[in-house]
Amino acid sequence: MNTILLLLLSNVFMTVAWYGHLKFGHDLPLWKVVLISWGIAFFEYCLAVPANRLGYGQFSGFQLKIMQEVITLAIFLGFAVLVLKEKFAWNYMAAFVCLGGAAYFAFAFNTPKA
Template sequence: MAQYLYPVLLLLGSNIFMTFAWYGHLKFKSAPLMTVILISWGIAFFEYCLQVPGNRLGSAVYSAPQLKGMQEVITLVVFAVFSAFYLDQPLKWNHYAAFALIVVAALLMFKE
């Protein structure tokens, strides 16, 4: 069971780091661009420290397309929480509808 769960947890952690790397600077628009680029790059290092082993371990039990589909769903969930609570920009009905379609697409990756 752990072989199925550990990759998901590692990918969840990596997505949290990457979401902060990509979007966290939006709260600091007065910071110099080069500064936020370097900080984002530093945060992304920790994302890779989780993402690479997550995909490596996950490839033992999931196919590459399944890992990618899983990653997209995890990304959407992390981003929805991040957008609402960190950026104070809650999602609207059309965002949820679009995300639901992506989730359906990702679930198709798991059909035999």
């Protein structure tokens, strides 16, 4: 559970670092936006690295990465709709269903350990 919570929090920081400037800071030069994003991303790394370290063993590397991608997209969905005011269309839902299928196959079956 700590792994999932840390990944959720790290992805909030990552989403703001990568996409926050699309809504805010248009009057700033790009180099300043990059530096601000790096500063925000620092906190993402401070959460993501421990999440992966704690989770490895309970989850495989493949499972950690797939979990991280699903969490990233879920966080981004909320950000895009609530902050960027973008419309969530049917084709995005279809893509999420396919990713849900990927997550199912990654976690539903026992895989051999290295």
